[in-house]
Amino acid sequence: LQYKCDWYGKKLIQVNPSYTSQICANCGKNNHRLELNKSEWLAVREWDCPNCGKHLDRDINAAQVILQK
Numbered sequence: 001l002q003y004k005c006d007w008y009g010k011k012l013i014q015v016n017p018s019y020t021s022q023i024c025a026n027c028g029k030n031n032h033r034l035e036l037n038k039s040e041w042l043a044v045r046e047w048d049c050p051n052c053g054k055h056l057d058r059d060i061n062a063a064q065v066i067l068q069k
Contacts, residue, residue, distance in 0.1 A: 015066050015069045017062065017066060020061075020062040020065040020066055020069075021058045021059070021061060021062040021065075022041075023061075023065045024049040024051060024052060024054060024056065024061070025056070025061045025064035025065050025068065026049060026052050026054040026056075027049060027051050027052040027054070029049065029050075029051040029052070031047070031049060031050055031051075034047060034050070044058060045057065045058055045059075046058065
């Protein structure tokens with residue numbers, strides 16, 4: 001990807017995607033998997049932020065958190 005960015009005059013920014021589905025894109029608080037273990041958390045597709053109450057889709061939320069970073 002870097003060489004393509006160089007061709008088109010763009011900047012490549014790499015973001016570590018770890019834990020981005022656990023951070024609320026609305027308020028920025030980490031929910032720590034809502035006290036679920038890893039396999040239970042992976043089965044959760046939507047969740048409500050315990051801090052601000054926003055209803056979030058896990059994948060869309062992760063994408064928004066990555067864009068914010």
